[in-house]
Amino acid sequence: MTAFSKLTRTGMRGLKPGQTISERGIEYTRLTNGDGRWSVNVMVNRQRHHQVVGLESEGYTRTQAEALVASLKADKRAAAHGVAGSKQRAVLSLARAADDYLQYLAKHDGRDLETKEMRFREHLKPHLGQIQVSRLSDDDWLAYVAKRKGEGAAPSTINRERSALLHMLNTMRRRKMLAAVPLLARQAEPEGKLVYLTPAESQRLLKAAANDQSDLAHPFIMITLYTGLRHEAALSLRASDVDAERRVLWIRHDKAGRREQPMPQILSDYLVDYAAGMDGEDYLFPSKRAKSGRAYQMNTVFARCVERAGITKHCTPHTMRHTAATNAAHAGLDAATIQMMGGWKTRAMAERYTHAASMHDAMDALQGRLTSSRFTRKLHRPSKKSA
Missing domain, CATH: 1.10.443.10 (Intergrase catalytic core)
Known part of the structure; x- marks a missing residue:
């Protein structure tokens, strides 16, 4: 495991609101509300990548930030060697990958299968289905977000669709079908009022x-x-x-x-x-x-x-x-x-x-x-x- 000298629990706890510590391209910022925000700021293939990973309150840790840095570097290596990412010889579209993924979940007792099928069937496949899954980029995702917002979808709905798509991509990576997974920026959700009955x-x-x-x-x-x-x-x-x-x-x-x-x-x-x-x-x-x-x-x-x-x-x-x-x-x-x-x-x-x-x-x-x-x-x- 890689040792960090700055991004330690002691170092993070000592931060005041607005302060940031960074190490090896990973940044941790203490927000004014006391929450912590993880992000990456690295140079890969002569291009600066500065992206937010997520908030500490949402369950994000340094592990997800390290994974993102590794993913960006893996994309660079894949491009340098002419590797598209998929180990399958046939070009696999996102629509075909989704069908394979859902069948895989059904055979392995996957969770929330009906909801995932609905999200791919009604939204993800119609908009992204023709894209080669190994070449899916953050720009493709941003275009998808723009289309869904134009259809009236709320940020929370888009984030749930993002979760389904990321689960598919990460499952493919674990199955050695993809070399890397894009970040797919998460949409900011307004903090809703906690409604409950007396x-x-x-x-x-x-x-x-x-x-x-x-x-x-x-x-x-x-x-x-x-x-x-x-x-x-x-x-x-x-x-x-x-x-x-x-x-x-x-x-x-x-x-x-x-x-x-x-x-x-x-x-x-x-x-x-x-x-x-x-x-x-x-x-x-x-x-x-x-x-x-x-x-x-x-x-x-x-x-x-x-x-x-x-x-x-x-x-x-x-x-x-x-x-x-x-x-x-x-x-x-x-x-x-x-x-x-x-x-x-x-x-x-x-x-x-x-x-x-x-x-x-x-x-x-x-x-x-x-x-x-x-x-x-x-x-x-x-x-x-x-x-």
Whole structure:
């Protein structure tokens, strides 16, 4: 492993906002909000490459910066020796590479396969499909971004498409089908407001769901409220996935992969009654109209329940995930536990809930401190004589 003398944890922690340290083409900058930003600034093939890798809060480390520098140098070597990058003799277009990649994931139990197929089918292949995959460049990606923005795609949507494309390219590199992978600049996303339901709003929503015309409304909100499961993962549950004795749900399909999802006793008891009489492979959210036999989405039903509950916030099924995590933070669970509970990839994604809960508790403590002080509002009123 390469030894660094400047880019050490001690050196990075000692930086003040706005300061930067660099070593071997890798830069680390302490931002004004306390976050850290990784970037590279190297000269390769007589051309200066100054690119942002990512933020520390998003899970980026020096490892990703080193990989980018290695990738740029690999591109230089490949160009110098006339190597296109792919070890296959036939020219492989991005469309053909995507088909091969998706087949490979299907054979090796890849995660989030349906979503990846959709992103390649509807967006990536129509715009980039004809490009030779070994010659895909950052300029090609920027042209793609411009087209998608012209179609009204949000930065967050484009970043998810970028993640799917990068996963394909990195998988090809691991399979020795590509020599290097381009950076593909990530789009800046505006920091969204963390929307979650209060306990009172949650109870109103459960009541509205119990009175809804859809039999799936109440169990869907119960499961997502008490576990924070993602929309797709909840709808993929089968009766045999409920382990009431251990109080866990077996998650077969999720963005975070296969895992066990803990649940409280109230949900465990509820699901035992709900799944009574079902066969083990029966879906908890069946649909006779769907080819797969299960419901594909609950957006319409959920929106109707939100409206009938008198909730004016902009809520989607994903709001239940925020609600579960926020309630867990207010209950005193630490970020590591919340991360495991919800299946988040990085600790930073779970820490925003504990941070919000800590600030809420801090404000309550501040209020209690001030209101219990001798200096009350009554003592500060002007006297009649001075008036």
